[in-house]
Amino acid sequence: MDINEIARMAGVSRATVSRYLNDGYVSEEKRHMIKKVIDETGYVPSQRAQTLRTGKTKLVGVIIPKISSDSVSRMVQGMTKLFRENGYQIILANTDNDAKAEVDYIKLFSGRNKVDGIILIATVFSAAHIRALEACSIPTVVLGQKLEGQSCVFQDDFHALYEITLSALQHGSKPAFLGVREDDVSAGHQRHEGFMAACKELDIRIPQKNVILGGKFSVDAGYNMTEELIESGADVDTIVCATDNIAFGAITCLREYGRRVPEDVQVTGVGDGTLSQVVSPTLTTVHHYYRESGLEAAKILVDAMNGGTTIAREVRMGYEVRRRRSTR
Incomplete structure (x- = not known):
């Protein structure tokens, strides 16, 4: 089955069928006849032929x-x-x-x-x-x-982290940040900068050991960075995480070390994936569209x-x- 057979069965010219297939002008009567034949035969135009003809692969x-x-x-x-x-x-x-x-x-x-x-x-x-x-x-x-x-x-990662940090620190004063690689400008650098700007706004000084960067976008990374935070002796009541997965790992680690969430340590994420609404406790996070x-x-x-x-x-x-x- 090719374009010539479609034209013969529809009673139109080959050029008319070609215009129909390429969204060119075809009268309603002829368009109806061509469509009827294509629907009845299940004809599918050759993608290669269309590419050669139009220069488009779709x-x-x-x-x-x-x-x-x-x-x-x-x-x-x-x-x-x-x-x-x-x-x-x-x-x-x-x-x-x-x-x-x-x-x-x-x-x-x-x-x-x-x-x-x-x-x-x-x-x-x-x-x-x-x-x-x-x-x-x-x-x-x-x-x-x-x-x-x-x-x-x-x-808008900078303002998103700025706002969620300010929100969390309405009920906390000793924050930490768990971030990803800084050469990822949006998820890494901008989220880190948004956190730091919020702390500066509240006149909160952040000890160097309370900021851990370079983690992967994973639950394991969140667990490991939180463990590093705890074992460093950091005094923390709020952990702001660059992603939801990091936050899930942080919550798991805090529990294993006997810390209650949120009574002892608050945790926030970014992403608002499906799991953020089903983990216990449910996760405060940034919903990106x-x-x-x-x-x-x-x-x-x-x-x-x-x-x-x-x-x-x-x-x-x-x-x-x-x-x-x-x-x-």
């Missing part, structure tokens, strides 16, 4: 840092429906936080007739990342980080792929502090 490359991440899954969920509604399919590339693999995928996807656009869910940027993005000849959107000169959708940020990134990319503006656009998402039982 594919989008989405580069992700970790497939098991709750925030990443919500971002991908947010973009999937919009891409599908616009006739695009996703190729998902999981890098397991390998920066070189991210650069390799950018180069692979931007090669001739690979994909029509790229979304990079970013964590860190190396010089190689910048060079690859600048050399990219197809529309690209960075999700999760702000990058000058690139269309990007990112979270990850699903909506995925949708916004997809909107920007679809517009660019369809010939819209080439001017770089920046979207900073809102957030919400959700107080639960891990704080007083």
Whole structure:
């Protein structure tokens, strides 16, 4: 079954069928006849032929840092429906936080007739990342980080941590911070800076041993950093964590050391994943609109792929502090 047979069965020209398949003008009567034949035969146009004809693959490359991440899954969920509604399919590339693999995928996807656009869910940027993005000849959107000169959708991590720290310290005065790597500007540097700004606002001096950075986005990292905090003799009544997973690890460690949450030590997180509402005690955390940020990134990319503006656009998402039982 090919386009010539569809044309013969519908009683129209081959050119008319081609226009129908490529969303060109076709009269309602002929459109109805062609659709009827396609529905009855189950005909699917050759993707390769369409690519050769239009130069479009109708594919989008989405580069992700970790497939098991709750925030990443919500971002991908947010973009999937919009891409599908616009006739695009996703190729998902999981890098397991390998920066070189991210650069390799950018180069692979931007090669001739690979994909029509790229979304990079970013964590860190190396010089190689910048060079690859600048050399990219197809529309690209960075999700999760702000990058000058690139269309990007990112979270307001500084103000989110500033606000949740102020909230927790309404009932505490000896805070600690458990963070991730600082070269991750959003989750690392910005969240750390937001915490420090809130403490400065309250005129609270933070001992060096009360700030532990460089942890991974994991429960184990939260446990280990909390254990390090306790064994250092730090005097702490509030632990502000850079992620929910770190907070889950902190709560587990505190319990094993005989500390009550929140009576002895308050704990806060960032992310508001499903587990934050079912752990005991339920977790006070920052709700980032990850699903909506995925949708916004997809909107920007679809517009660019369809010939819209080439001017770089920046979207900073809102957030919400959700107080639960891990704080007083």
